[in-house]
Amino acid sequence: MNHLVCPMCGSEHIFADSGLITGKYKCNECGYVGSLIYEFNDKDYELFKKQVEKSKGREKFPE
Ligand SMILES: [Zn+2]
Numbered sequence: 001m002n003h004l005v006c007p008m009c010g011s012e013h014i015f016a017d018s019g020l021i022t023g024k025y026k027c028n029e030c031g032y033v034g035s036l037i038y039e040f041n042d043k044d045y046e047l048f049k050k051q052v053e054k055s056k057g058r059e060k061f062p063e
Helices: 042-060
Strands: 003-005 014-016 025-027 038-040
Touching: 003 042, 038 042
Parallel strands: none
Antiparallel strands: 003 038, 014 025
């Protein structure tokens, strides 16, 4: 199964904006709107989620 993923926050809550007329997608998690989204298979999606969580952790707890 493929995952459509927000490039900003890694959420899967991505929806086609305006019925794809504009060719853009909207993320319900962070409000991102754009034509660029990531599409991953299960394995790559797990890797990407780990990367996002890591970078989020760094922002919250800077060393
Ligand atoms: Zn997002």
